[in-house]
Amino acid sequence: MPSESGANLLARLRELAAFSDEPGRLTRLYLSPAHVAAAQYVRAWMQQAGLDATIDAVGNVVGVLEGGTSMQRVLTGSHYDTVINAGKYDGRLGIVLPIAVAGHLRRTRLRPPFTLEIIAFAEEEGVRFKSTFLGSRAVAGCFDSSDLASIDASGTTLADALRAAGHDVSAIPAIARDAAQVACFLEVHIEQGPVLLDAALPVGVVTSIAGSVRSIVAVEGRCGHAGTVPMALRRDAAAAAAEMVLAVERRCSEQPGLVGTVGRLEVPGGAINVIPGRCEFSIDIRSGSDALRDAAAADIGAAIRSIAERRHVKADQRRVLEAASVPCAAALQDAWAASVLRITGHPAMRLPSGAGHDAMMMASLTAVGMLFVRCGNGGISHHPDETLSTADAETAARVFQDFLLHFQVSP
Amino acid sequence: MPSESGANLLARLRELAAFSDEPGRLTRLYLSPAHVAAAQYVRAWMQQAGLDATIDAVGNVVGVLEGGTSMQRVLTGSHYDTVINAGKYDGRLGIVLPIAVAGHLRRTRLRPPFTLEIIAFAEEEGVRFKSTFLGSRAVAGCFDSSDLASIDASGTTLADALRAAGHDVSAIPAIARDAAQVACFLEVHIEQGPVLLDAALPVGVVTSIAGSVRSIVAVEGRCGHAGTVPMALRRDAAAAAAEMVLAVERRCSEQPGLVGTVGRLEVPGGAINVIPGRCEFSIDIRSGSDALRDAAAADIGAAIRSIAERRHVKADQRRVLEAASVPCAAALQDAWAASVLRITGHPAMRLPSGAGHDAMMMASLTAVGMLFVRCGNGGISHHPDETLSTADAETAARVFQDFLLHFQVSP
Numbered sequence: 001m002p003s004e005s006g007a008n009l010l011a012r013l014r015e016l017a018a019f020s021d022e023p024g025r026l027t028r029l030y031l032s033p034a035h036v037a038a039a040q041y042v043r044a045w046m047q048q049a050g051l052d053a054t055i056d057a058v059g060n061v062v063g064v065l066e067g068g069t070s071m072q073r074v075l076t077g078s079h080y081d082t083v084i085n086a087g088k089y090d091g092r093l094g095i096v097l098p099i100a101v102a103g104h105l106r107r108t109r110l111r112p113p114f115t116l117e118i119i120a121f122a123e124e125e126g127v128r129f130k131s132t133f134l135g136s137r138a139v140a141g142c143f144d145s146s147d148l149a150s151i152d153a154s155g156t157t158l159a160d161a162l163r164a165a166g167h168d169v170s171a172i173p174a175i176a177r178d179a180a181q182v183a184c185f186l187e188v189h190i191e192q193g194p195v196l197l198d199a200a201l202p203v204g205v206v207t208s209i210a211g212s213v214r215s216i217v218a219v220e221g222r223c224g225h226a227g228t229v230p231m232a233l234r235r236d237a238a239a240a241a242a243e244m245v246l247a248v249e250r251r252c253s254e255q256p257g258l259v260g261t262v263g264r265l266e267v268p269g270g271a272i273n274v275i276p277g278r279c280e281f282s283i284d285i286r287s288g289s290d291a292l293r294d295a296a297a298a299d300i301g302a303a304i305r306s307i308a309e310r311r312h313v314k315a316d317q318r319r320v321l322e323a324a325s326v327p328c329a330a331a332l333q334d335a336w337a338a339s340v341l342r343i344t345g346h347p348a349m350r351l352p353s354g355a356g357h358d359a360m361m362m363a364s365l366t367a368v369g370m371l372f373v374r375c376g377n378g379g380i381s382h383h384p385d386e387t388l389s390t391a392d393a394e395t396a397a398r399v400f401q402d403f404l405l406h407f408q409v410s411p
Numbered sequence: 412m413p414s415e416s417g418a419n420l421l422a423r424l425r426e427l428a429a430f431s432d433e434p435g436r437l438t439r440l441y442l443s444p445a446h447v448a449a450a451q452y453v454r455a456w457m458q459q460a461g462l463d464a465t466i467d468a469v470g471n472v473v474g475v476l477e478g479g480t481s482m483q484r485v486l487t488g489s490h491y492d493t494v495i496n497a498g499k500y501d502g503r504l505g506i507v508l509p510i511a512v513a514g515h516l517r518r519t520r521l522r523p524p525f526t527l528e529i530i531a532f533a534e535e536e537g538v539r540f541k542s543t544f545l546g547s548r549a550v551a552g553c554f555d556s557s558d559l560a561s562i563d564a565s566g567t568t569l570a571d572a573l574r575a576a577g578h579d580v581s582a583i584p585a586i587a588r589d590a591a592q593v594a595c596f597l598e599v600h601i602e603q604g605p606v607l608l609d610a611a612l613p614v615g616v617v618t619s620i621a622g623s624v625r626s627i628v629a630v631e632g633r634c635g636h637a638g639t640v641p642m643a644l645r646r647d648a649a650a651a652a653a654e655m656v657l658a659v660e661r662r663c664s665e666q667p668g669l670v671g672t673v674g675r676l677e678v679p680g681g682a683i684n685v686i687p688g689r690c691e692f693s694i695d696i697r698s699g700s701d702a703l704r705d706a707a708a709a710d711i712g713a714a715i716r717s718i719a720e721r722r723h724v725k726a727d728q729r730r731v732l733e734a735a736s737v738p739c740a741a742a743l744q745d746a747w748a749a750s751v752l753r754i755t756g757h758p759a760m761r762l763p764s765g766a767g768h769d770a771m772m773m774a775s776l777t778a779v780g781m782l783f784v785r786c787g788n789g790g791i792s793h794h795p796d797e798t799l800s801t802a803d804a805e806t807a808a809r810v811f812q813d814f815l816l817h818f819q820v821s822p
Contacts, residue, residue: 193639210638214683225792226672226695227621227765228604231664233790238676242656249650253642261637263683265649265690270675272625272693272731279676282683284637320683354638379644381636 005100006394012096013388016041016080017088025384028082030123030134031059031161038080042095042120049103051118057171058138058162059122061095065102068113072183072409075366077119078358079135083127087386093373094188095120097393101401112404114183121358128152128161136361141176177365183409184332184369185362188400190388191372194379195351202392203399204349205336206370208288209360210259211325213297215283217244217304221313223277234275238267240311241279247303248283251296258292259354260285260300288352290325325352326360332369339402340371344395355381371399416511417805423507424799427452427491428499436795439493441534441545442470442572449491453506453531460514462529468582469549469573470533472506476513479524483594483820486777488530489769490546494538498797504784505599505769506531508804512812523815525594532769539563539572547772552587588776594820595743595780596773599811601799602783605790606762613806615760616747617781619699620771621670622736624708626694628655628715632724634688645686649678651722652690658714659694662707669698669707670765699763701736736763737771743780750813751782755806766792782810 019038021027028035039061046053046063053063061080078094098118105111121135129150137143148159148169162169191197196204221237245262252260264282283300287293301317308315333350340348351372359368373396376387430449432438439446450472457464457474464474472491489505509529516522532546540561548554559570559580573580602608607615632648656673663671675693694711698704712728719726744761751759762783770779784807787798 191639192636193641194635194644195639195641198644212638222789222791223794224605224790225603225766226674227623227670227697227767228602228606228792229670229765229790230604230606230667231660231670233605233609236660236672238673239656239660241676242653242660242673245650245653246657249642249647249653256641259638259640259642261647261684261686262649262653263637263678263685263687264681265652265676265678265687266681267674267676270677270693272674272695273672274674275672276674276676282681284683286638354640355636356638378633379635379640380633381639383634 005397006390009096009100009393009397010388010390012045013088013092016092016096026082026086026088027084029128030081031165035081036165039120039122042080045099046118049099050106051102056138056175057167057169058135058175059165059167060135060139060175061120063099063102063118065106065111065116067111067115068409070114070409070411071181073115073117073181074183074186074407074409075117075119075362076186077121078187078189079121079124081123081125083125083382085384087381087383089190089386089388090192090381091124091189093190093388093393097188097397097400101397101404105401105404110405112407114409116404124358129158132356133358133361136358138172138175139177140361140365142361142364143172179365182366184329184367185359185365186403187357187359187368187370188396189357189370189372190375190381190386191379192355192375192381196349196372196374197376197379199349201346201349202344202374202395203340204351204372205333205340206328206353206372207333207350208325208327209353209357210286210288211290211293211323212284212286212321213293213319214321216318216320217281217283218316219244219279219308219313221277224275226273226275229275235312236275237279237313238276240307240313240315241265241281243307244304244315245281247307248300251299251303252285255292257289257352258287258296260296286354288325326363326368328369329367332367335403335407336369336371339399339406343398343402371396416808417801420507420511420804420808421799421801423456424499424503427503427507437493437497437499438495440539441492442539442576446492447576450531450533453491456510457529460510461517462513467549467586468578468580469546469586470576470578471546471550471586472531474510474513474529476517476522476527478522478526479820481525481820481822482592484526484528484592485594485597485818485820486528486530486773487597488532489598489600490532490535492534492536494536494793496795498792498794500601500797500799501603501792502535502600504601504799504804508599508808508811512808512815516812516815521816523818525820527815535769540569543767544769544772547769549583549586550588551772551776553772553775554583590776593777595740595778596770596776597814598768598770598779598781599807600768600781600783601786601792601797602790603766603786603792607760607783607785608787608790610760612757612760613755613785613803614751614810615762615783616744616751617739617764617783618744618761619736619738620764620768621697621699622701622704622734623695623697623732624704624730625732627729627731628692628694629727630655630690630719630724632688635686637684637686640686646723647686648690648724649687651718651724652676652692654718655715655726656692658718659711662710662714663696666703668700668763669703671696671707671711697765699736737774737779739780740778743778746814746818747780747782750810750817754809754813782807
């Protein structure tokens with residue numbers, strides 16, 4: 001890669017960030033005018049890089065760099081939709097970087113010995129229609145046609161939004177790739193967390209994409225007058241919940257590779273002079289290892305029951321989500337690690353992904369491998385403060401190029 | 412007292428509960444049509460009991476049983492307004508019970524050697540105009556004329572509401588009693604808590620009305636993705652707040668006569684998959700002893716600072732209220748205790764009042780003494796589940812009558 005490639009990548013990511021549904025901040029929801037225009041822009045970049053580029057029936061932008069004689073292709077990509085008030089790198093780095101590398105390879109006639117397909121997935125965040133991964137689902141053959149009836153906040157169905165953007169809904173099933181013709185799926189993505197930053201490393205190899213269990217807990221105690229009920233006679237739902245929140249934190253801090261979060265916490269209708277009779281909170285537990293996660297969830301459930309019993313309150317625990325973790329293929333992890341060692345001179349750090357990614361869906365089609373790139377600002381993401389350094393972008397591009405040049409597909 | 416007096420008291424309290432602003436539940440806000448009608452009803456009861464009864468310029472109903480030759484009167488009473496969706500006993504027991512006792516004394520010619528004035532205060536709860544104790548403020552000479560400009564939810568001023576109910580606003584200052592002509596103020600009130608219930612005692616003597624300090628605490632940490640930030644790198648505002656909530660509970664449980672409550676607790680805009688960047692909660696600390704309360708507030712403030720420092724979050728503590736406690740006169744406590752012993756055969760339990768009462772305002776005019784009566788249902792109050800047994804109502808009436816027959820005023 002030429003030495004200015006990091007700066008070029010960041011310049012392109014800034015350009016892409018100009019396509020927004022809202023003035024003054026970046027929001028690009030699936031099939032909005034800005035989203036449709038961004039797809040055209042990405043296709044033009046692919047074409048400039050010398051790729052055959054098309055837009056499919058869900059809005060995925062697909063660029064192909066032909067090469068080798070194998071019937072198996074290597075797929076790579078990430079998504080170009082955003083959350084509301086987003087940063088500039090989430091998803092889009094995994095589109096812009098492969099296009100730049102493919103363009104460089106074509107210009108320098110260093111083509112890899114296989115066909116490379118770069119996919120800019122149209123939808124991953126699930127903001128507009130509350131269905132996530134619509135782009136990668138279609139490619140992986142997991143698109144659920146019942147999702148076409150999903151409506152957005154204004155009542156428009158997904159089917160109507162697709163038609164309004166000029167898409168042929170009946171062509172969606174044909175987007176699905178034939179697994180026999182796919183060697184693997186690769187995704188380059190910002191880490192969206194502080195682990196690489198903390199370890200002072202530019203890139204890392206993802207071991208697995210964490211599964212999660214989510215619960216809603218409702219604690220019921222006994223409300224009372226804040227002045228008249230002695231402490232020993234209280235059944236304070238908020239104090240009980242506070243103890244439970246700390247139990248989640250403590251249990252998930254005991255083992256690496258495990259995280260637990262209480263993101264929602266509320267005394268509904270709470271008043272300054274009333275002992276809370278009810279307190280509600282959410283629990284989200286994740287791990288790259290389902291066994292680790294399930295053991296933690298079981299221990300936390302038991303701790304909540306025990307706290308409730310001791311405090312004479314009721315705690316209703318309702319599980320609202322249970323998703324298995326998705327492992328990254330060991331051979332791909334090793335191949336990434338070898339490239340990281342060759343390019344950076346340091347052994348690769350391996351780390352799980354706590355967030356979901358398109359690779360999660362693609363795993364139902366083929367082996368997946370992910371490269372994480374360091375974020376700045378404490379690892380903040382889904383926020384305008386999301387950062388990526390030019391040096392790290394360039395390192396990631398060099399690692400990706402090295403990977404492609406060393407990777408072997410079946411003949 | 413005749414043996415059916417408890418049942419009669421409860422029947423009258425049920426009758427009075429029929430005056431409501433809302434069908435199906437009891438809500439009687441200051442100067443509503445139901446409130447004005449209730450005042451007429453209370454005046455009629457006073458007249459039936461043989462008292463001289465009038466309604467003053469803020470809506471207080473005043474009944475006088477003349478007696479003795481002293482220029483000093485004994486005042487007693489409580490309030491007849493209610494909270495929204497109230498119970499039947501809060502405030503009103505302290506009106507209905509003295510009327511019944513005065514009627515009995517008059518009929519049996521057992522008059523106390525002083526003039527007894529029973530006041531049904533028009534406003535104590537502060538629901539409609541957000542100003543509390545309007546009735547007892549006027550009697551104690553603490554009515555603040557700037558309150559006349561207070562508006563209710565519909566924009567009506569207090570002054571206009573008073574005029575609409577037929578009151579002469581200019582006559583309010585004349586309601587204030589001359590301290591030299593008042594021997595003391597007595598208030599009989601349900602406990603609104605579980606202490607007497609827990610001690611299996613029908614009545615108790617109030618030592619003081621608790622003062623309170625109230626604060627709002629805003630914890631600021633760092634928001635983040637629930638999947639991607641390892642536990643050790645988090646600055647979770649909700650987990651920090653949870654530890655602070657337990658610090659309030661622990662410190663206030665260490666000493667009797669002290670209570671601390673976190674009534675509001677919220678992660679604003681919390682989401683199940685986001686590490687809370689902010690968490691807000693309230694603290695209400697009360698004690699009959701200001702020194703005890705202030706020491707606890709200082710320790711809790713320090714604990715919050717220390718938790719915040721250790722967790723690398725900011726905690727902004729803002730004090731929103733500081734009210735001194737009001738002691739009940741020792742001589743009146745002893746007089747109540749003597750009556751309790753004579754009537755029940757057991758030494759009186761003495762306990763602080765955690766809630767505010769009209770006696771708090773009346774303390775600025777004269778010595779105050781309060782008798783608490785046991786609540787059922789765990790001591791619940793400000794709620795339709797508020798209960799009072801006929802036996803306890805009767806015991807309280809006998810204690811009150813005994814008090815009046817033994818109490819001496821200056822000649």
